[in-house]
Amino acid sequence: MKAKLKQKPQQILDFIKAYRDTHDYPPSLREIGGATGIASTSHVSYYLDQLEEKGYIARDNRISRGIQLLGAAEPFAHAAAEVVSVPYLGYIVASAPISVEPLPGDETVEISRVFFGHDTSNLFALTVQGSSMIDALINDGDMVIIQQQERVENGQMAAVWLDDPGETTLKKIYYEGDQVRLQPANPTMAPFYEPAENVRVQGKVVMVIRQLG
Amino acid sequence: MKAKLKQKPQQILDFIKAYRDTHDYPPSLREIGGATGIASTSHVSYYLDQLEEKGYIARDNRISRGIQLLGAAEPFAHAAAEVVSVPYLGYIVASAPISVEPLPGDETVEISRVFFGHDTSNLFALTVQGSSMIDALINDGDMVIIQQQERVENGQMAAVWLDDPGETTLKKIYYEGDQVRLQPANPTMAPFYEPAENVRVQGKVVMVIRQLG
DNA sequence: CTTGACATCGAACAAATGTTCCAATATAAT
DNA sequence: ATTATATTGGAACATTTGTTCGATGTCAAG
Numbered sequence: 001m002k003a004k005l006k007q008k009p010q011q012i013l014d015f016i017k018a019y020r021d022t023h024d025y026p027p028s029l030r031e032i033g034g035a036t037g038i039a040s041t042s043h044v045s046y047y048l049d050q051l052e053e054k055g056y057i058a059r060d061n062r063i064s065r066g067i068q069l070l071g072a073a074e075p076f077a078h079a080a081a082e083v084v085s086v087p088y089l090g091y092i093v094a095s096a097p098i099s100v101e102p103l104p105g106d107e108t109v110e111i112s113r114v115f116f117g118h119d120t121s122n123l124f125a126l127t128v129q130g131s132s133m134i135d136a137l138i139n140d141g142d143m144v145i146i147q148q149q150e151r152v153e154n155g156q157m158a159a160v161w162l163d164d165p166g167e168t169t170l171k172k173i174y175y176e177g178d179q180v181r182l183q184p185a186n187p188t189m190a191p192f193y194e195p196a197e198n199v200r201v202q203g204k205v206v207m208v209i210r211q212l213g
Numbered sequence: 214m215k216a217k218l219k220q221k222p223q224q225i226l227d228f229i230k231a232y233r234d235t236h237d238y239p240p241s242l243r244e245i246g247g248a249t250g251i252a253s254t255s256h257v258s259y260y261l262d263q264l265e266e267k268g269y270i271a272r273d274n275r276i277s278r279g280i281q282l283l284g285a286a287e288p289f290a291h292a293a294a295e296v297v298s299v300p301y302l303g304y305i306v307a308s309a310p311i312s313v314e315p316l317p318g319d320e321t322v323e324i325s326r327v328f329f330g331h332d333t334s335n336l337f338a339l340t341v342q343g344s345s346m347i348d349a350l351i352n353d354g355d356m357v358i359i360q361q362q363e364r365v366e367n368g369q370m371a372a373v374w375l376d377d378p379g380e381t382t383l384k385k386i387y388y389e390g391d392q393v394r395l396q397p398a399n400p401t402m403a404p405f406y407e408p409a410e411n412v413r414v415q416g417k418v419v420m421v422i423r424q425l426g
Numbered sequence: 427c428t429t430g431a432c433a434t435c436g437a438a439c440a441a442a443t444g445t446t447c448c449a450a451t452a453t454a455a456t
Numbered sequence: 457a458t459t460a461t462a463t464t465g466g467a468a469c470a471t472t473t474g475t476t477c478g479a480t481g482t483c484a485a486g
Contacts, residue, residue, distance in 0.1 A: 008433085023273065024281035025239050028473055040435045041474070047433095060236065064277040064442065064473050068237035110325035115424050134399065137350045137423070157425045186347065208423040210350070211328055212370045221463090241443055253465050254444070260463095277443050277472065433482075443472070452463070 009047050011036050013056055016067060026067040084111050084123070086145055092126040092159065092168060111145065115207060122148040123206070135184035136170040138208055144170070145207035152204045157185060159202040162194060170205055222260050224249050226269055229280060239280040297326050297336070299358055305339040305372065305381060324358065328420060335361040336419070348397035349383040351421055357383070358420035363413075370398060370418040376411045383418055 015035045019027040029041040029048070038044050048067070051057045060066030085108040109125045128142045136157070138144065144159070152158045158173045160182070174181040174191075180199045183191040228248045232240040242254040242261070251257050261280070264270045273279030298321040322338045341355045349370070351357065357372070365371045371386045373395070387394040393412045396404040 023279075025273075025278050026237075028276070030473075038434080040437095042436085042476075043434055045474070060238075062441075062474075063241070065238050066236075066474090110323070112323040115422070131400065134350070134401070137347070137352055139350055139398065185352065187344065188347070205425050207425065208421070209328070210421040212418050212420065243443075251464080253467095255446075255466085256464055258444070275444070275471075279444090427486100429484105429486080431482100431484090433480100435480080436478090437476105439474100439476080441472105441474080443470105445470080446468085448466085448468105450463100450465075452461100454459100454461075456457100456459080 008036065008038075009051055009054075009056075012044070012047050013051060016057070017069060020069065026065040028065055084116060085109070086111055086123045086125045088125045090126065091129045092144065093129045109143070109145075111207070119147070122203075124148065124203075133170050135186050135189050137185045138170060139210065141211070143209040143211070144205055145209070146203040147206050148203040150201050152201055157205040159205055161200040161202055163198045163200065164194070168202070173199075173201065221249065221251075222264055222267075222269075225257070225260050226264060229270070230282060233282065239278040241278055297324050297329060298322070299324055299336045299338045301338045303339065304342045305357065322356070322358075324420070332360070335416075337361065337416075346383050348399050348402050350398045351383060352423065354424070356422040356424070357418055358422070359416040360419050361416040365414055365417045372415040372418055374413040374415055375407060376413065377407070381415070386412075386414065 012032055015032060016027060019031070019035075027035070029044040032048075033039060033041060033044045036044075038047075048057065048059060052059050056070060058068040058070055060068070087108050123145055125143055125145050128138055128140060128144060131140045133139075146159055152173050154174045155172055157170060159168060159170055160173065161168050169182070171182040171184060174183060175196065176193075178196050179193045180196050181191050181193055182199070225245055228245060229240060232244070232248075240248070242257045245261075246252065246254060246257045249257075251260075261270065261272060265272050269283060271281040271283055273281070300321050336358055338356055338358050341351055341353060341357060344353045346352075359372055365386050367387045368385055370383060372381060372383055373386065374381050382395070384395040384397060387396060388409065389406075391409050392406045393409050394404050394406055395412070
């Protein structure tokens with residue numbers, strides 16, 4: 001013998017998980033042994049008991065394949081909590097304000113929670129129509145996730161309605177006195193200024209999703 | 214005898230589900246029989262074969278408790294089908310080829326399947342570092358989902374490694390004879406040409422995700 | 427060097443588990 | 457009715473599977 005892996009129990013645990021994922025039922029002692037290089041079933045049993053001691057698994061003694069994975073196991077319980085459902089509300093176009101009436105059909109988009117902070121309320125998804133927001137690095141067909149709010153912090157990308165030209169646009173917002181600086185996301189483009197009362201913030205852009213191919 | 218439930222198979226299926234929920238592993242033939250009032254194991258086996266015929270379960274013959282629930286069974290199967298787990302592999306930078314070695318820690322990103330077509334294999338997620346891909350409407354910090362493949366169709370956005378300048382870039386690819394036209398996604402920018410042997414396609418860009426705010 | 431805890435095998439065994447074959451009834455089809 | 461098909465039992469049997477017990481080999485602490 002030369003293997004002295006102190007991580008044997010871990011290896012066994014991993015194998016049980018993998019086996020369960022593919023087979024839908026737990027492995028037998030001999031299968032575990034075969035996969036982890038353990039020749040004796042008693043030896044496997046020995047490790048299994050340890051794993052049970054430490055709370056990783058539960059053994060239903062006396063019956064075959066009576067192994068339950070505990071705690072850190074279940075894959076889906078995890079994933080379910082990791083996803084946010086965002087209602088999809090149709091299009092955002094330069095020529096009209098955003099409409100926040102839900103579409104008939106109750107469409108939603110699932111997005112990994114890792115992308116968001118704590119606040120996942122008032123989110124909605126829109127598809128950008130037209131390439132008028134290319135200066136925000138956003139193109140026709142892109143999907144934007146917006147958090148509805150009427151005031152954003154300096155430097156945040158927002159969906160705003162400009163009364164004067166009468167259009168919706170996506171820009172970084174900086175309040176500077178009674179003026180608002182609208183800064184394109186594309187750093188090669190120059191900002192411009194609008195009187196504050198002309199700028200109606202529709203919401204904060206929290207994500208842009210572009211599908212290709 | 215009085216029970217004439219034609220729904221025996223259904224009953225058995227239900228029991229298997231319930232048993233799996235509580236025990237985490239499938240029941241034995243005798244347990245099924247006991248719970249559903251079937252006296253003979255061969256009889257249970259008989260029904261199990263039927264259920265397999267109809268695609269409700271899969272049997273791993275010869276081994277104990279070798280029953281898998283299929284299709285309409287699994288409660289999570291649904292949720293799982295709606296989300297694709299994409300492994301996250303770190304950064305994509307202009308100055309180096311993409312590395313596809315998984316990160317230690319096995320991080321993944323969950324993305325709604327509605328965004329993808331049928332083929333969700335060979336996907337991986339990368340974070341863009343630097344603003345050198347701004348002409349592809351992709352900025353520093355954006356996440357790109359790439360499908361690994363060495364050949365893309367004309368017009369598709371791909372991650373390519375250019376031997377000559379020695380850099381990774383994201384461009385729309387058009388094969389034109391022994392030349393490749395590399396077209397920036399930003400329609401205001403001009404394309405350029407490279408000899409085909411200088412262009413190494415790393416994968417197809419299927420999605421871009423930008424987090425803001 | 428000895429000792430003891432830990433790791434590892436092996437073989438014998440009993441229990442559990444699925445299969446096969448045969449028989450007896452129902453049920454439906456003709 | 458009669459025959460064919462589906463339903464249900466039973467018991468014998470071969471495997472699979474987990475357990476028990478004894479025997480080594482390792483390696484660090486005393």
